[in-house]
Amino acid sequence: MFKKCNLAALALVAGVAISLSACAGSTTPAASDVDAATATSAEDFGGLDALVAAAQAEGQLNVIALPDNWANYGAIKALFEEKYGITVNSADPDISSAEEIAAADNLKGQDTAPDVFDLGTAVTLASTSYFAPYQVANWSEIPDANKEATGLYVNDYTGSMSIGYDSNSVPEPKSLDDLLGSDYKGAVALNGDPTQAGAAFAAVGLATVQSGGTLDDFTPGIDFFQKLNAAGNFLPVNATGATIASGETKVVFDWSYNNLAAAATVDGWKVTTLPGAVYTSFYNQAISKDAPHPASARLWQEFIYSAEAQNLFIVGGAYPVTIQTLQDAGTVDKGALDTLGELKGDLVTPTAKQAEDNAAILASKWAAAIS
């Protein structure tokens, strides 16, 4: 009978599945794991080679929230796998920094918990209790302003806030006020909501400094978007690679690396940075205190700050934290840097206090401004 066969097959498959998972299980930790979890630099392992060996013994690395097309992380993960033979398990590419920390909580003690984090500044400052301090081999090459003294978290890369546009439908915007014109009707979109997403927050920041305001108060930026909305030029949809490719969002405020990634896959998409004030904001690299693969996590950290990976960030359209050292030492990828363009202009980055104040201002004013 159909149902009897079905149930028997079901039981068989369930039995196989259970026995397979019992065989799989988790890898038994090596004796050096106890040291790895508290190691604060490669010396604690006995040199970089010993660190590599310890990491290879672990064999896996769990990363989280690293999309392949965000600052060229796809190539960076692939290079790490190739170079060291360690499998990179990339989970949850689309989640936010706050969700990364939530995942660390949810999966604590399991072997699928994240080993390393790549976080926005606000979340980093609020979550230092999740991190283990570690100083990479080229610690001195990283400017003091870009790292926490004990190595709890370190800036890894930044982009500049840029404007991507569909060169077939709209003219290149040369100034912020150009976007208020009739050429851009129903065209301008952000990458998220400024009260939730870092990229959109930065877009309002850019509008603020381009409108003559300061980073202490984002109100001029909010006013700009209100005017944009009143002119019928603002589109409240989340700009993604797909909406760009379908032509729905003709002008997008986003980090340079995201807009450049879109330009690489969509014919006709161009990227420009407005002259004058340029808004930047670094992301932060940190190692999880409860990492299931502590040696791999620390090797990943070393890898990210090595010249190879830092140059790959440039290829992806982001500016790595050691760019000055790379240029001085001549190890920078000149071709990639020329394509990207130097980070010039009046660079502005918000401090933690400014970010917090503006988050509150946005929370109270944004919804009304764009409704």
Place this chain on the structure above:
Amino acid sequence: MTVANAPALTSTGAGATPRRQSVSGRGGILRFLGLTPFALYVLLFLGIPTVLAVSTGLFTEDGGLTLDNIVGLFAPNVLTAFGNSFFVSAVTAVIGAVIGALVCYAMLGTRPDGALRAIVDSASSVLAQFGGVMLAFAFIAAIGSQALLTKFLAEAFGLNLYANGPWLYQVPGLLVVYLYFQVPLMIITFMPALEGLKTTWAEANATLGGTRFTYWTRIAIPVLAPSFIGSLLLLFANAFSSYATAAALVSQGAPIVPLQIRSALVSETVLGRENMAGALALGMVVIMVIVMWGYSVLQGRTSRWQK
């Protein structure tokens, strides 16, 4: 079989406890043994997680007990969000139920193992859970402001879909997009009920001089009503808690409750509100309890005549 036993076989009704005990043959607490496996499973994987998740609303980030999150539920923007959620869910549930029922009706009389039935069943199952980023994009590609259809309508009929603003990316857009999975869900859950309608009832109706109208209004619809309302409830709950599609479509602001939850859990800039999500979920459960109560009152009325 003796004549004395015959009445026992002709009634399907409730309220005849002696018959039920003779069917089981066992009494006392042992009767509940059959329910234990399911009860244990539900307790472990539904009861405990729900209580844990919802009770985070009663704590601050540092672990102290607080009512602040519950009080926060009564802020004007949150109440508006609940109102919008209720509106969207109710409208898409009713419209989805009606259209779904119509499609089920249209499917009556097709061969149960025919190609049409197989295609509609499979397509409904697939589309009933199709949601999230891809569904949102499908609609952007289909009727977004730059979509071929929109441009065609504007050129051929002078009909500008977006004359009143980009409604697709606000609450009205949800009404349209949600129907895309509400209707198939209705089809898949209501079809078994429609197939339970017996031809003998229609024949009896005809024999007694009734018309098609009386068949439907006096026999079929009352019989189908409990299932219809049950499916309606499912559609309502489905739309009420639908998160991924709304998150992908409505990116600015948080006009419905799942998006309020998103802004509490996901925000990069406004931190420390994770426990608000638990309070919001608690609010959703409370609303669901109220709706279920209304539903059982309604069910009590419609199935009264059946007994």
Place this chain on the structure above:
Amino acid sequence: MTAEQRLGTQPSKTTRWIILGIVGLVFALPIVAMIEFTFRQGLAGGYTLDHWAGLFGEDSARTYRGLFQAIGNSVVLAIVTVGIVLVLLLPTMILVHIQFPKLKRVLEFICIVPITVPAIVLVVGLAPVYSFVVKIFGSGAWTLAFAYGITVLPYAYRAIQANLEAVPVITLSEAGRSLGAGWPTVLWRVLLPNLRRGVLAASFISVAVVLGEFTIASLLNRVNLQTALLQVSQSDPYVAVIFALLALALVFGLLLLIGRLGSVGRNRKES
């Protein structure tokens, strides 16, 4: 006209095709729009086959590495979840229907709670339960089936209930018992064949839900079809849409297959 059409229980052919035609057309529109998008060349207009051809490029091996394993995971998950529905939910529903009619509302409420709390909140509560489950069963992806059995409860319950109410279960079971059948026989040979329609619908929707589920798998960092699809879709928006379409087609085909198996059994019985 058939007898049923004359009686009004079934629609005439024209009515049927008008309704199905309009609804079918409206529902096909977004899918057609997605397909059209995958052939687009860029923002300047024009069409190309490059995006589809790129699926078979040289560097796609790494892309597909996890995808096949993920499909396998999802299929196992679907099977185990349907097993949970058939072994736990169905007997309980029949039991409640026959013996505990007062508990019917309670069961209904239990089966609507999973759909009331969004998965992103539920995971906060599932995580501690799963850290306990992982100790017993390991952290293979198939353990997600326990959570998925809960997720499909609302859909499966409604599908089976619609059928249960249409079938005179008590009468049939009494008839079977009075003819000397034990409870297992009554279940297997009397009740289940009558509930076939609802059970099949419940299985369909359960398989579809499991194969389409993303949030819980992603937040518990397990690999299933949807999480793997997201990974491979990252490089290119066109590829993302192509894979979404292929996944829909895969699930559609799978369900057609299951439906075929179901009707084969039925034909054998009726002949």
